[in-house]
Amino acid sequence: MDPSVTGIQEPFDLIRLSLSERVFVKLRGDRELTGILHAYDGHMNLIMSDVEETIMIVDPDNIANGQNVVNVAKRKMDMLFVRGDGVILVSPPSRT
Amino acid sequence: MDESPRPPSPSRQSQSPPPPPPQSHTGSPTDFLKGVVGKRVVVRLTSGVDYRGVLSCLDGFMNIALEQTEEHVNGVITNRYGDTFVRGNNVLYISAAEPL
Numbered sequence: 001m002d003p004s005v006t007g008i009q010e011p012f013d014l015i016r017l018s019l020s021e022r023v024f025v026k027l028r029g030d031r032e033l034t035g036i037l038h039a040y041d042g043h044m045n046l047i048m049s050d051v052e053e054t055i056m057i058v059d060p061d062n063i064a065n066g067q068n069v070v071n072v073a074k075r076k077m078d079m080l081f082v083r084g085d086g087v088i089l090v091s092p093p094s095r096t
Numbered sequence: 097m098d099e100s101p102r103p104p105s106p107s108r109q110s111q112s113p114p115p116p117p118p119q120s121h122t123g124s125p126t127d128f129l130k131g132v133v134g135k136r137v138v139v140r141l142t143s144g145v146d147y148r149g150v151l152s153c154l155d156g157f158m159n160i161a162l163e164q165t166e167e168h169v170n171g172v173i174t175n176r177y178g179d180t181f182v183r184g185n186n187v188l189y190i191s192a193a194e195p196l
Contacts, residue, residue, distance in 0.1 A: 010153055011161040014181045024177070044183050087183045088141065091165075094178030 015040050018092035023048075025082065026089040030056040035080065043084030051077045129154060129190070136193040137162075141186045145169055148193060149180070158184035 008014055018037050025033040025046065035051030057071040123131075132151055139147040139160055149165035160182040167175035 008152055008161060010155050011159040011181050012155070014152070014161045014179055084183070085185070088143075088186050089147075089183070090181040091177040092179055092181075 012040075012042075014092060015044075015090060018090070021093050023093070024089075024091040025087060026091075027082070027086045028088060029086070030058070031086075032056075033080070033082070035077075041084070044087045044090070045084040046080075046082040046087070046090075048080045048082065049078060051080045053077065128192075131196045132190065132192050135196065138191040138193050139182060140188045140191070141182070142188045143186070147180065147182060151190070152179070154190075155184070158187045158190075160184065160187065160190070 008017070015037070019039070021037060022034060023037045025035075025048075027033065032054045033048065033051050034054075035048035037046060037048055039047040053075050055073040055075075057073060059069055059071060133153060135151060137149070137151045139149075139162065141147070146168040147162055147165050148168060149162035152161035152163050154160045160180075162180045162182065163178070165177040165180045166173050167177070
């Protein structure tokens with residue numbers, strides 16, 4: 001295995017290096033989370049705190065000029081358990 | 097034992113030439129995946145969303161780590177991320193975006 005410049009050897013290393021950091025999580029059902037990652041496991045079950053959830057709601061009755069009108073709902077949660085099978089993508093803060 | 101007399105072969109067709117050496121773009125799926133690590137790839141999810149970036153690594157679940165990631169929806173860039181982890185169950189395919 002040829003570790004690239006970032007020195008990660010398996011995808012979970014990316015998550016491990018993001019513990020205690022604010023991460024972006026894309027979920028099924030047009031939902032996104034940003035919050036501080038506290039724990040994860042091999043299913044990508046996540047424990048996050050200080051979470052803001054963004055829900056994209058496309059209103060099919062309200063399609064103007066061929067462009068879907070997307071309503072965005074947001075809510076905040078202090079502490080959250082995310083079941084792993086809903087996770088599509090996790091992006092750690094950009095390390096520069 | 098094993099020195100049973102063989103009937104003379106009627107022709108020399110049985111002596112086929114050895115197969116040509118395998119070319120670089122043949123091989124198992126695993127060989128392909130090993131070959132694209134560190135290269136630019138397009139990862140398409142079952143939802144139709146594409147992620148273009150440099151493949152850092154992947155595992156047996158096809159969980160994927162990408163660098164310099166661009167999210168494309170219907171051919172339009174919708175997000176950029178420095179690094180991303182993509183959970184393997186969402187992956188439809190991984191396409192090499194540069195010569196191997």
